[in-house]
Amino acid sequence: MSERGPNRPRPQLVRAEAGALSLDRELLVRMHALMVKARVLEERLIQMYKAGHGYFWIGGPGEEAFSVPLGLLMKKGQGPAFDYLHGHYRQAGTLLALGEEPLGALRQMKNTASDPYSGGRNFAGHFTKRAWNIAPITSPIEVQYVIAPGTAMAQKRFGGDGITIVTGGDAGTAEGDFASCLVWSSRPGNELPILIIVTHNQWGISTAASTQQGPKSIADRGKAFGMRTASVDGNDAVSSYLALQDAFAYVRSERKPFVLEAMVSRLYGHSSASGANFVPGEVDCIASFEELLEKKGILSRAAMDQVRERWTKEIGELARQVRDEPLPGPESIWRNVYKEKP
Amino acid sequence: MAQAIRMALHYAEEHLGVTDIFGEDVGPPLGGVFTVTQGLKTAWNSPLDERGIIGVAMGLAMAGQRPVAEIQFCDYIYNTIDLLKMAGNTCWTTDGDWNLPMVVKTPVGSGIRGSVYHSHSFDATATHIPGWKIVMPSTPLDAYGLMVSACQDENPVMFLEPKALLRVKGEEPIPGEPTDERTLSKMIDAPLGDRSKWKPEWPALQPYAVPIGKAKVVREGDALSVVSYGRTLPLCVRAAAELAEAGIHAEVIDLRSLWPYDWEAIRASVEKTGKVLFVNEDTEVTNFGEHLLRRTVEDLFYQLEAAPRLLAGKFIPGIGLADALELASVPQLGDITEAIRTLAAAQP
Numbered sequence: 001m002s003e004r005g006p007n008r009p010r011p012q013l014v015r016a017e018a019g020a021l022s023l024d025r026e027l028l029v030r031m032h033a034l035m036v037k038a039r040v041l042e043e044r045l046i047q048m049y050k051a052g053h054g055y056f057w058i059g060g061p062g063e064e065a066f067s068v069p070l071g072l073l074m075k076k077g078q079g080p081a082f083d084y085l086h087g088h089y090r091q092a093g094t095l096l097a098l099g100e101e102p103l104g105a106l107r108q109m110k111n112t113a114s115d116p117y118s119g120g121r122n123f124a125g126h127f128t129k130r131a132w133n134i135a136p137i138t139s140p141i142e143v144q145y146v147i148a149p150g151t152a153m154a155q156k157r158f159g160g161d162g163i164t165i166v167t168g169g170d171a172g173t174a175e176g177d178f179a180s181c182l183v184w185s186s187r188p189g190n191e192l193p194i195l196i197i198v199t200h201n202q203w204g205i206s207t208a209a210s211t212q213q214g215p216k217s218i219a220d221r222g223k224a225f226g227m228r229t230a231s232v233d234g235n236d237a238v239s240s241y242l243a244l245q246d247a248f249a250y251v252r253s254e255r256k257p258f259v260l261e262a263m264v265s266r267l268y269g270h271s272s273a274s275g276a277n278f279v280p281g282e283v284d285c286i287a288s289f290e291e292l293l294e295k296k297g298i299l300s301r302a303a304m305d306q307v308r309e310r311w312t313k314e315i316g317e318l319a320r321q322v323r324d325e326p327l328p329g330p331e332s333i334w335r336n337v338y339k340e341k342p
Numbered sequence: 343m344a345q346a347i348r349m350a351l352h353y354a355e356e357h358l359g360v361t362d363i364f365g366e367d368v369g370p371p372l373g374g375v376f377t378v379t380q381g382l383k384t385a386w387n388s389p390l391d392e393r394g395i396i397g398v399a400m401g402l403a404m405a406g407q408r409p410v411a412e413i414q415f416c417d418y419i420y421n422t423i424d425l426l427k428m429a430g431n432t433c434w435t436t437d438g439d440w441n442l443p444m445v446v447k448t449p450v451g452s453g454i455r456g457s458v459y460h461s462h463s464f465d466a467t468a469t470h471i472p473g474w475k476i477v478m479p480s481t482p483l484d485a486y487g488l489m490v491s492a493c494q495d496e497n498p499v500m501f502l503e504p505k506a507l508l509r510v511k512g513e514e515p516i517p518g519e520p521t522d523e524r525t526l527s528k529m530i531d532a533p534l535g536d537r538s539k540w541k542p543e544w545p546a547l548q549p550y551a552v553p554i555g556k557a558k559v560v561r562e563g564d565a566l567s568v569v570s571y572g573r574t575l576p577l578c579v580r581a582a583a584e585l586a587e588a589g590i591h592a593e594v595i596d597l598r599s600l601w602p603y604d605w606e607a608i609r610a611s612v613e614k615t616g617k618v619l620f621v622n623e624d625t626e627v628t629n630f631g632e633h634l635l636r637r638t639v640e641d642l643f644y645q646l647e648a649a650p651r652l653l654a655g656k657f658i659p660g661i662g663l664a665d666a667l668e669l670a671s672v673p674q675l676g677d678i679t680e681a682i683r684t685l686a687a688a689q690p
Contacts, residue, residue, distance in 0.1 A: 079405075079406060080405050080406065084404070084405065086401075115437075117436065117437075117439070118435055118436060118437050119437035121434070121435055121437065122435055126435075128436045128439050128440065129439070130436075130439045130440050135404060135440070136432055136435060136436045136439070136440055138428060138435070140424055140428070143397070143424065143425060143428060145397075146393050146394055146396075146397030146398070146425070147397045147398070147400045147401045147404070147425075148401060149394070149397070149398050149401060150397065150398040150399065150400055150401015150402040150403070150404065150405065150407075150409075151401045151402070151404055151405040152401070153398065153401070153402060153405075153407075154401070154402055154405030154406065154407050155405065157361075157407075164401075176393060177393060177397070180389075180391050180393055180394040180397065183389050183391060183394065184389065184391070184394050184398060187389070335434075335437065335438070336433050336434050336436075336437050336438035337433070337434050337472065337473060338433060338441075338473070338475075338496075338497045339433055339438070339441035339496040339497055340438060
């Protein structure tokens with residue numbers, strides 16, 4: 001992977017012992033099903049883009065081993081008693097793990113009037129769901145880092161164990177908003193219950209991280225603010241689950257910030273703007289997870305193939321349904337400029 | 343006016359659910375560089391980080407809080423522009439899933455010899471950001487009433503404080519304030535020196551709201567209409583009073599809300615007078631007054647008896663410190679008087 005930059009220093013990763021699967025079988029099977037579901041959804045979205053059933057694709061194939069456990073560990077609900085997610089546009093796995101159905105993502109891809117996230121206004125992968133504290137995902141990278149401390153502040157005030165989670169990519173941590181997040185989350189006496197996540201795929205569109213940012217580890221930036229930090233192999237589902245579980249537990253109970261950096265792959269490039277073609281040479285987290293599950297006797301090859309076939313069929317049918325749904329009418333541009341009375 | 347805004351914020355934290363009044367130097371001991379936030383129980387100091395201030399206000403609003411965030415001078419709000427855009431588009435982009443009840447207040451304009459970074463206006467830029475409501479009072483009572491409305495709104499509201507008027511005493515009292523200004527000052531102005539044990543004694547304030555989107559005819563006349571807001575509004579009133587002695591009777595409208603704005607008030611006045619002058623002090627190119635002027639031409643062309651005019655700030659990179667520089671850069675009383683006189687004399 002010389003294209004990543006020859007001398008890219010790798011952070012020391014938290015890695016689960018391959019021999020000891022510390023998660024129970026039921027959870028592993030569930031994680032696998034959701035990871036495959038998320039991948040199949042993303043591949044269908046890419047297909048829709050290539051077939052002309054959408055103008056633009058961006059998403060998170062390659063981040064499932066991390067994004068799925070993240071969703072599974074969140075406390076889902078509305079208001080400060082529950083977890084807030086300020087995500088970025090590679091978050092489909094998290095949404096599916098929370099229980100979201102793929103239909104909405106397909107509708108947003110096709111920009112139909114029925115798109116539940118934006119009514120046909122926004123790009124694919126730009127989820128929002130107030131009922132589950134999912135803050136609107138936006139295209140400007142890293143702005144979420146400067147908004148997230150606000151929900152965490154309300155949660156600190158509220159009490160309880162709800163926390164705020166914010167995720168973004170490595171390239172965007174060059175923006176001042178990432179530094180703002182570190183500052184606002186660690187004001188002395190006002191430390192916030194916030195899990196600050198960076199999914200590090202080593203790219204900013206076409207620019208290698210190793211050519212732009214000096215620190216060996218992005219997570220280390222949290223240390224200067226007295227924060228607990230960790231880096232994890234985000235391509236390893238078990239390690240990711242365990243690292244997230246640890247980070248969630250710390251933030252929930254201590255009500256203090258935590259920086260977690262996850263090293264992930266970017267399997268189809270940045271977006272459709274760079275072709276959305278499979279990138280060889282990157283670790284495929286699903287392939288390696290399946291290898292492990294098979295080796296440990298958790299799932300057979302045939303059973304895993306069945307999972308993929310099932311989602312391929314179901315999501316394919318949903319995509320066909322969406323294809324014929326009406327697009328938003330021109331009069332709808334005036335809707336919801338301001339909050340409308342229910 | 344500073345006291346009026348402070349009292350409105352007190353009323354809002356007591357009765358309207360305002361949870362956070364924050365920004366640089368907003369909390370104790372200073373209570374704001376213009377003393378606007380002294381003694382408020384929910385006021386707190388933030389890091390010196392405008393993007394953090396706006397972003398955190400958005401996050402607080404998402405989590406059911408009701409924040410009032412301050413940018414110390416509007417000259418420093420520019421690095422938050424994409425966050426302001428986002429706050430304005432969140433309801434629309436999510437097709438109504440989220441709305442952000444938040445207020446951003448910031449002092450604007452010239453008048454204190456603030457030089458390049460403490461004199462700029464923000465109304466032209468603010469009115470380029472859809473999804474916000476934008477208000478700008480010119481009297482203490484309107485400042486009180488508009489802040490109360492802002493703190494009740496379910497959408498982001500930008501409250502522009504004309505800094506030249508923050509020390510102006512109102513002619514109309516705030517409902518509930520003591521009539522004697524020294525009594526009021528003793529009650530709610532923080533003392534000099536050690537303030538650590540000081541607590542304000544708030545008057546029993548009454549609910550009073552100025553609806554967002556409603557202008558006010560502050561002086562009636564039939565020769566021409568003068569539409570303004572903020573610092574230049576009282577200058578327009580003075581100019582009109584002077585010219586009335588010479589037989590020129592200008593009608594003066596205080597717009598008060600820039601978005602949404604009260605077109606019906608402007609229309610009714612222009613249909614009566616046939617002439618209109620828009621006055622503000624932001625730089626004149628792509629100025630908000632240009633929009634009003636365009637709409638006047640499009641909607642009221644056949645009612646006009648003279649070309650509508652805009653008097654605004656010069657399109658230069660800053661407002662210089664020296665007296666002559668500031669006075670030459672933004673409209674002053676003499677400029678307004680002259681503009682009214684000229685327009686009144688124009689013949690079709």
